[in-house]
Amino acid sequence: MTWYSHPQARSWRCAAPSDSVSAFHQSLPNYEYTPLIELPTIARELGIGRVFIKDESARLNLAAFKILGASWAVAQALTNGSQPTSLADVNAAIDRHNAPALVAATDGNHGRAVAHMAAQLGLESHIVIPRGVSDLAIANVRGEGAHVTVLDCTYDEAVDRAKEITSGLPTAIHVQDMSWDGYTDIPEWIIEGYTTLCVEIDEQLRAIDAYPANLVAVPVGVGSFLHSVVAHYRSRVDCAPSVLSVEPVVADCVLQSLTRGVLTSVDTGVTIMSGMNCGTPSSDSWPFHHAGVDAAVALTDEQTREALHTLHELNIDSGPCGAATLAGVRQALNSSERREALGITNDSVVVLISTEGRAANPAL
Numbered sequence: 001m002t003w004y005s006h007p008q009a010r011s012w013r014c015a016a017p018s019d020s021v022s023a024f025h026q027s028l029p030n031y032e033y034t035p036l037i038e039l040p041t042i043a044r045e046l047g048i049g050r051v052f053i054k055d056e057s058a059r060l061n062l063a064a065f066k067i068l069g070a071s072w073a074v075a076q077a078l079t080n081g082s083q084p085t086s087l088a089d090v091n092a093a094i095d096r097h098n099a100p101a102l103v104a105a106t107d108g109n110h111g112r113a114v115a116h117m118a119a120q121l122g123l124e125s126h127i128v129i130p131r132g133v134s135d136l137a138i139a140n141v142r143g144e145g146a147h148v149t150v151l152d153c154t155y156d157e158a159v160d161r162a163k164e165i166t167s168g169l170p171t172a173i174h175v176q177d178m179s180w181d182g183y184t185d186i187p188e189w190i191i192e193g194y195t196t197l198c199v200e201i202d203e204q205l206r207a208i209d210a211y212p213a214n215l216v217a218v219p220v221g222v223g224s225f226l227h228s229v230v231a232h233y234r235s236r237v238d239c240a241p242s243v244l245s246v247e248p249v250v251a252d253c254v255l256q257s258l259t260r261g262v263l264t265s266v267d268t269g270v271t272i273m274s275g276m277n278c279g280t281p282s283s284d285s286w287p288f289h290h291a292g293v294d295a296a297v298a299l300t301d302e303q304t305r306e307a308l309h310t311l312h313e314l315n316i317d318s319g320p321c322g323a324a325t326l327a328g329v330r331q332a333l334n335s336s337e338r339r340e341a342l343g344i345t346n347d348s349v350v351v352l353i354s355t356e357g358r359a360a361n362p363a364l
């Protein structure tokens with residue numbers, strides 16, 4: 001089963017996420033809106049009004065969107081949740097005689113973002129990487145000065161190893177982009193951090209008279225980013241786009257959870273979409289998936305490779321996780337029943353979130 005739909009999700013509503021994160025992101029060196037690029041040939045192919053791709057290949061000088069979440073979570077953790085408005089505030093809060101190390105497990109992008117924050121703040125970082133991550137992505141993490149442990153294990157096992165490293169260091173902070181029982185503050189801040197991306201999309205669409213989007217396609221690993229997109233769009237009063245979850249077939253834990261109606265772990269395999277190769281949905285995000293996600297698809301590497309090829313021909317710098325959204329929308333709009341379930345017509349506006357560029361993951 002590689003398709004799930006729940007049209008009632010569009011009428012579900014939740015509280016708006018905190019908006020204090022925007023000011024912090026705007027204070028960061030090199031912050032600017034990432035491009036929202038129109039793709040008329042894809043709109044024609046799909047038989048819809050307009051298609052845009054949000055290009056995260058150069059977010060804050062890194063090749064993926066993950067720094068949005070890591071930067072805010074690290075800032076909040078180091079200031080005891082005091083909503084800092086700049087890196088200077090965060091720097092001032094660090095006790096240099098007892099400086100904490102930052103620890104994370106990663107499929108590549110999140111760990112690089114945490115290590116990047118550590119480097120900017122003069123802190124140590126320890127990053128654990130499971131199998132299946134490209135040499136380039138590993139080198140990117142090392143390039144940030146992190147202590148890197150590469151293990152022949154799954155993502156979930158790498159998270160366990162990061163927990164052990166954290167408890168073995170006197171002042172370490174585990175900055176993980178998923179929640180579990182008793183570990184919720186940092187993932188919540190990460191999810192808040194991601195909302196900057198949707199705020200930008202809305203403003204960019206408004207500026208060209210294309211607001212609101214009717215469908216937003218989201219690449220999914222543990223589903224923290226999906227949670228952020230759901231929380232953003234299900235708390236608006238003036239729009240309710242369909243939200244499409246896109247996963248690899250070898251790591252479709254959110255699709256399986258949605259289909260069964262209960263949080264479900266799956267055994268993961270090997271995929272070019274390494275950032276999405278996760279076996280367990282984040283526990284605090286699952287209720288948002290359950291209530292607020294309209295549809296979910298699962299993709300083979302072949303389908304994602306085709307989408308990568310299409311995007312590269314159009315000069316869009318997408319890595320596999322980014323291109324997965326095009327492959328996902330191709331699947332989600334391939335029958336009139338599915339289009340109807342998603343509320344998509346010939347005039348609809350669709351946004352593909354391309355969460356990484358080729359420099360994050362070359363899809364070897």
Ligand SMILES: Cc1ncc(COP(=O)(O)O)c(C=O)c1O
Pocket residue numbers: 064065066107108109110177219220221222223224225226275276278321322355356
């Ligand atoms: C590029 C990219 N896209 C999407 C995701 C999925 O995000 P999440 O794990 O929050 O679902 C990740 C996760 O690492 C990623 O690196």
